[in-house]
Amino acid sequence: MAILDILHYPDSRLHTVAKPVAQVDDRIRQLVKDMAQTMYDAPGIGLAATQVNVHERVIVIDLSEEQNKLLVLINPEIVWQSEAAQTYEEGCLSVPGVFETVKRAAEIRVRALDEQGQTQEIEADGLLAVCIQHEMDHLNGKVFVEKLSMLKQSRIKNKLQKQKREAATTA
Numbered sequence: 001m002a003i004l005d006i007l008h009y010p011d012s013r014l015h016t017v018a019k020p021v022a023q024v025d026d027r028i029r030q031l032v033k034d035m036a037q038t039m040y041d042a043p044g045i046g047l048a049a050t051q052v053n054v055h056e057r058v059i060v061i062d063l064s065e066e067q068n069k070l071l072v073l074i075n076p077e078i079v080w081q082s083e084a085a086q087t088y089e090e091g092c093l094s095v096p097g098v099f100e101t102v103k104r105a106a107e108i109r110v111r112a113l114d115e116q117g118q119t120q121e122i123e124a125d126g127l128l129a130v131c132i133q134h135e136m137d138h139l140n141g142k143v144f145v146e147k148l149s150m151l152k153q154s155r156i157k158n159k160l161q162k163q164k165r166e167a168a169t170t171a
Contacts, residue, residue, distance in 0.1 A: 001033050001034055001036075001037040002034045002037065002038075003034075003037060003038050003041050004034050004035065004038045004052040004053075005052065005053070006038065006042065006047075006051050006052060006093050006094060007050075007051055007052070007053055007094055008094055008095070008096065008160065008164075009092075009094050009095045009143050009145060009156075009157075009160060010157055010160070011094075013050075013053055014050060014051070014094060014138070014141070014143055015141040015142075015143075016050060016055045016141055017055075017139070017140055017141045018048075018049060018050050018055045018056050018057045018058075018138075018139040018140075018141075019055060019056055019057065020056070020057050020075050021056050021057055021058060021074050021075055021113070023117075024074055024113055024115065024116065024117035028056075028058065028074065028115070029115050031049065031054060031056075031058060032058065032060060032072050032115050034052075035047050035049065035052060035058065035060045036060045036062070036070055038052060039060055039062070039093070040062070040067050042093050044093045045061060045062060045063050045127075045131060046059065046060070046061040046062075046131045046132075046134060046135045047059070047060050047061075047093060047135070048135040048136075048138035048139050049139070050138045050139055050141070051093060051094050051138055057074065057075045057076065057139050058072075058073075058074050059072070059073040059074075059076060059112075059132070059135040059136070059138075059139070060072055060073075061073070061128070061131050061132065061135065063127060063128060063131065071122075072114055072115045073110065073112035073113075073122075073132070073135075074112055074113040074114070074115070074117075075112055075113055076110050076111070076112035076132070076136055076139075077110065077111055077112070078108050078109070078110055078132075078133075078136065079109050079110065079111050079121070080108065080109040081105035081107065081108045081109075082105050082106050082107040082108070083105075084105070084106040084107070085103050085104065085105060085106055086103070086104060086105075086106040086126075086129075086130070087101050087102065087103045087104075088101065088102060088104070088127065088130045089101050089102075090102045090130065090134055090144050092134070092143065092144055092145075094138075094143060095143065095144070095145055095156065095160070096160075096163075097159075097163070098145065098156050098159070098160075100144070100145065100148055100152065100156075102130075102134075102144055102147050102148075103147075104129070104130055104133045104134075105129065105133065106125060106129065107123070107124070107125045107129060108123070108124050108125075108129045108132060108133065109121060109122070109123050109124075110122050110124065110132055
């Protein structure tokens with residue numbers, strides 16, 4: 001397993017739309033392992049392949065405290081979502097140190113392949129629904145801050161650029 005480099009907003013590669021996985025094979029299974037290791041190391045609860053500069057439709061999620069309930073979604077698609085919405089404070093490994101409230105569907109049903117290539121359907125609400133929608137946005141070339149006002153987006157970009165400059169001067 002390897003720790004992969006996570007792209008940081010506003011890196012333009014985060015806006016690449018991921019292509020469907022043609023075949024779930026050993027290469028994809030290794031990607032899943034590396035992504036899981038990267039997510040746990042960060043630490044985070046979800047990671048999309050786009051965030052590690054692999055533009056294929058692969059997501060890993062683990063909401064457990066013990067980090068032992070890995071959910072793998074390959075070629076995920078939302079087949080149903082509730083009209084009811086919920087708001088959650090979201091963060092992102094690609095936007096370190098930034099947490100903002102985002103509105104999303106309260107309940108969803110997702111169809112995807114697992115790491116064995118088997119079709120699974122998952123119904124989700126609460127944090128899991130938020131996390132799946134957040135990671136699917138990444139696969140579609142979107143970052144959660146783009147759901148915020150232009151003013152907030154500008155402030156976040158400025159904050160991240162300042163952090164980058166400060167890190168460069170101390171390195």
